[in-house]
Amino acid sequence: MSNESGMNYAPKGRPNKVCKEGEFIFAAVGLDHGHIYGMSNGLIEAGAQVKWVYDPDPEKVAQYIKAFPQAKAARSEDEVLSDNSVNMIASAAIPCDRYAIGLRAMDAGKDYFTDKPPLTTLEQLQQAKDKVKATGKKYAVYYSERIHVESAVFASQLIEEGAIGRVIQVIGMGPHREGKGRPDWFYDKKRFGGILCDIGSHQIEQFLYFTGAEDAIIQNARVANYNHKNYPDFEDFGDVSLLADNGATGYFRVDWFTPDGLSTWGDGRLFILGTEGYIELRKYTDIARDPEGDQVYLVNNEGERRFPVRGKVGYPFFGALILDCLNRTENAMTQEHAFKAAELCVKAEELAQQVEK
């Protein structure tokens, strides 16, 4: 931002494809979570091709091919891993299984791109770190609530331009709709990793990212099962207070209490407080005002502004990730950052006090 431009902040425009047809090939392995569709879309829009899809459940494979007819059903994971033309394995398996697919992918010489949470224990984290070191491959993570949300992308541009000064605090709210027909693993903490590890991982990643921190301490963490007593291993609520290594503070709440009457799956909010102003994101809807999400509110010394940015900024993460894989750079997200967010969400879950069972 030039000082002259005053309130003339504006979205920078959607990014283009970063590579030519055939330059970057990926395969989808593990389709347990619907995020695999967002991951695939993001990659394809940025120039990638999907060649293979594999899951033990043929129904999930058929559904994937309906969305991406260019993908071929593989007979086994091995068939995918042994194809030297494949650059990347993308996976949205059950959270506790994600690391194992990643280890095999990296052993086969491929970069790995997993849904969040990327893993569910510190032992898995150590194995993933060791494998990255041994193979030189990437263990990238789809922290979708920042990288695949245009309002969050625009917020990072505003902060870079100095619109709110030094970032001193981030508050996140990540309510989610439980909905009907969730699979068994959804209610089994051992498999989904706990609410702070699972949907909390978005929040911790955002906190590190928007504060520009390299590390943070979990100062307080809580989980609860307030209203799902029939699922004793479920957590329907969690919250965490964080302190970053640069002095910034953070707090977030995640929960499964999205009411049926909300127009979308969750009223995700983010409040970024700076010394010179603040930003609020109404990511997925602007309740009782505008069902279109990606509304960015900026208040600073120049006034109050609303930026409806849906369709205007795109998702630069995916193109940057493809280029990182092709050029062995780290512009989309550093490996250290991706692992640090994973580490903190596992630690938050381990430290959490269960305030109601």
Added chain:
Amino acid sequence: MSNESGMNYAPKGRPNKVCKEGEFIFAAVGLDHGHIYGMSNGLIEAGAQVKWVYDPDPEKVAQYIKAFPQAKAARSEDEVLSDNSVNMIASAAIPCDRYAIGLRAMDAGKDYFTDKPPLTTLEQLQQAKDKVKATGKKYAVYYSERIHVESAVFASQLIEEGAIGRVIQVIGMGPHREGKGRPDWFYDKKRFGGILCDIGSHQIEQFLYFTGAEDAIIQNARVANYNHKNYPDFEDFGDVSLLADNGATGYFRVDWFTPDGLSTWGDGRLFILGTEGYIELRKYTDIARDPEGDQVYLVNNEGERRFPVRGKVGYPFFGALILDCLNRTENAMTQEHAFKAAELCVKAEELAQQVEK
């Protein structure tokens, strides 16, 4: 709410005067904080008369009389306290001095109504409690951000009607504008009590009130001086995580970072999460949408709704307080609740980690 009424929640209408002319007389003693005007207005609108005003600073007295010409300047606090027609002493002295005025008021046989925070140390709290017990008088507190905010009053009506089920969490944000020309005591922690004690007291009171809790634990508390290094005894940021005795959780942030461009003094928000829905209050403005505050957002299983309630619900606290004083009841707020909020805000301040100086 009847189940038939569906979404037909509606404000209940403004309360009327509760007593006749001359039945309830108060005096304003200690005018350091502008809240004395809100306190006086609230009482007068509910039927009280102001008879006296006293402050050591004649300028503050003159200003008060300009707003309330019916008030007579007293020559001393004693002149006020010795007037048997006075039912109540209202005070917005410097926070650390508020309890002492209260003790003298109760000793003189009067109820006391103080601005928040009502006191700044646990020793003061014990003295106030002892005096209440010894005299049978009231030590009422002006927790204005709930009792003098129509959206907060309406929220309590919605909760009572069951609009969001069981309240399981409250998140509050209480940013304030520092502004220019603040007195010395504003920057001196010994006198204002610390940010968690001062503006945090509103938040703790709200948390106890909206969760229906009788007590709570401070699980994490932080203060910081991020951007006022020239005032080393100041705190420009604070936050707290609370756990109520009924299992509900709470978090709040308070700060002095309201940007110059905001249309009002602070973008106070409250998010009340229930098992069946949630309520958001945009108390003083609805940024970049509507400069009129008192906007209540309700999302539950029936849909999303916005209620602009300014001018529609009034402030039942004041009439209830007058009647409590006349009838020796506790309908406006129990003494225990007022003291519990005070206790927790002092404890939060004592426990707080200073994350940046």
